[in-house]
Amino acid sequence: MxxxxxxxxxxxxxxxxxxxxxxxxxxxxxxxxxxxxxxxxxxxxxxxxxxxxxxxxxxxxxxxxxYTMFHLEPIGRHHIQLCKTLSCALCGKADILAHLKKKLGIEVGETTEDGRFTLSQVECLGSCGTAPVMQINDTLYENLTIEKVDEILEGLE
Ligand code: FES
Missing domain, CATH: 1.10.10 (Arc Repressor Mutant, subunit A)
Incomplete structure (x- = not known):
């Protein structure tokens, strides 16, 4: 088409x-x-x-x-990009990632079956002072905790 x-x-x-x-x-x-x-x-x-x-x-x-920000294949409605660089790694990124993978039932680079979420890891998002951080589509989320991640995901359609 x-x-x-x-x-x-x-x-x-x-x-x-x-x-x-x-x-x-x-x-x-x-x-x-x-x-x-x-x-x-x-x-x-x-x-x-x-x-x-x-x-x-x-x-x-x-x-x-x-450019990695251009997607050549369809992705989920909400593109979760979790920072994997030093500050975020030191401030608990691994726990957040493990939680996201378990909660969504997908690995990095995959999309949920319902097409809602795609999970990626990205380099520094430029907000090291508020690590760990993730960006979902155009919105940055800072000072992440597992509880905060749950709240954020529940607030998305
Ligand atoms: S290291 Fe994560 S925002 Fe810079």
Whole structure:
């Protein structure tokens, strides 16, 4: 199935064009629009982005596959990204991870059967002073405890 930008996304990209030195320079904003629109960047979307940017599809493929924040396959509605770097590791990340895996019944890199949650471990989220931390979609959660993780997950639809 082919990918088409929504009219709203297309207009937003077109308005950005004035601020960029070339259409190709809009590669990252265009890929983010795809992510927001359908949650992942599949081959059809890469082709559509390439056509819109007027570049060969392989250029889009190179960028989309380089950045780990771009998903090439569908993921859960709530993407849990638990920081695994030093401060969080020293402040109890392992216990939080074990709890998440048990509670959700999945391993890192997997998605729950109902499609609600995908669990990932990521490098430093830039909030070392409030470790351990996790990000779910665009929201950062700090000073995690097992109880706090339960509250957060229960508050999500
Ligand atoms: S080490 Fe976890 S936020 Fe920096």
């Amino acid at each position: 082919s990918f088409t930008f929504t009219e709203e996304n297309l207009q937003a990209l077109e308005s950005l064009e004035k601020r960029y030195p070339s259409k190709e320079a809009l590669m990252l904003p265009a890929l983010w629009k795809v992510m927001r629109q359908q949650g992942h960047i599949d081959t059809e979307a890469m082709v559509a982005v390439a056509e819109w940017l007027e570049v060969p599809p392989v250029k889009v493929y190179g960028v989309a596959t380089f």
